[in-house]
Amino acid sequence: MSKHKSCGLPVMAPPTLPPLPSNLKSIQHYLKIAMDYETRDPSISYWCRLHALQTGLSIKKEKEDLSFLLALMDWLEKTKQNMKSNETVSNEIVAQAHLENVAVKLFNWADTEDRQKHYNKNVVKAFYSAGMLLDVSSVFGELNEDVAQQKKYAKWRAAHLHNCLNSGEIPSEPAPKPDEQLINDSENLEYGFSSDFKPESGHSHVHDSVRPSISVPPKPDTPPSSVPTYVQETSSVLVTPEQIVQAQKHCKYASSALTYEDVPTAIDNLQKALRVLQLGQQS
Known part of the structure; x- marks a missing residue:
């Protein structure tokens, strides 16, 4: 076990897992994001793998599925014990706030770049990661309406920009009504992002190493009709x-x-x- 580079928090070695069974393919995105955050933010890595485990347990069918999930479960138990001094692992309230904060920062960066028409794979990566991290937040309970809507939009926008970059089409304006089929397809895309992506740097150029590994035919997009309202505003001075x-x-x-x-x-x-x-x- 080593220390986190920037804040001295413990970093567990990544789990040694058997090959991912085909039945559990749907959890590979969470496992990939966990690897991205392995040293950058170990607590994010932990919660991504826990969400992957919970999802996997709900769909396991074969003996090899259970073998994979038991290996993952073993790593999670050891990691929780070794990181018990880290509140972003041991305290679920703090952990949820931290996870959502990381996701919202990613989303806001991507949304700002998107509205400035900086269409590139880094923006796709940020939208995609934000949506997946908000997915992971469901380990703490059902997402509230605002978070669920933001997750839905982030996934849709990631898939839309990904398809437009592949096809050469001009993306639609930000914040139209998401296309349901495209949202579903986004969870099956193989984006092939590099793990060293850091939107905090503020760069909008495309890294040559960031390449989607498959091309998905573009879906018809729903024309802009309504802007997702992530937080309701009120003019009342009464605190509800x-x-x-x-x-x-x-x-x-x-x-x-x-x-x-x-x-x-x-x-x-x-x-x-x-x-x-x-x-x-x-x-």
Whole structure:
């Protein structure tokens, strides 16, 4: 076991697993993202593999499926024990806030690039990863409507941009109504991203090593009709129970950010919590 490069948190060696059985192909995306975050953020890696395990247990059919899942389960048990001092693993409230915070930061970066018409594979990767990480958040319980809608849009936009880059077509404007079939297809795409992608760098150029490994025929896209509303805004100055929950969530995000010495994100979320409580504005 080593230490996380940036914050001194323990890093477990990746699990030694048998080949992924064909019946469990649907969990390979979560396992790939877990590998991407292996040293960058071990807690994200842990929750991705736990989600993969839970999904796999619900679909296992053959003996080889169970052998694979038992090996994964063994790694998860050891990792949880060795990382018990890390609240983003041991405390589910902190873990959920951290996981959603990472996903939202990815989404916001991708959405900003998308609206500036910086169409490239890094933007696809960020949308895709955000959608998958929000999927992983379901290990903590059913996603609320806002998170579920953001997950749905992120997956759709990743698949849409991926197809447009392959076909040479111009992508539709951001935030149309997602096409259901394209969302489903997005979970079967083999994007073939490099694991060193870091949207925090702010670069919008395309890395030569980032190549989708298959081409999926473009699907007809639903014309722009409505912008997904990720958070409802209100003009009321009364603080409702829902707004109190929203303020608590921002405080959890801030705490999670400070764990990783991300002071700007912590300040931003604390300011958002204050706006909710002082002005009754959800942000």
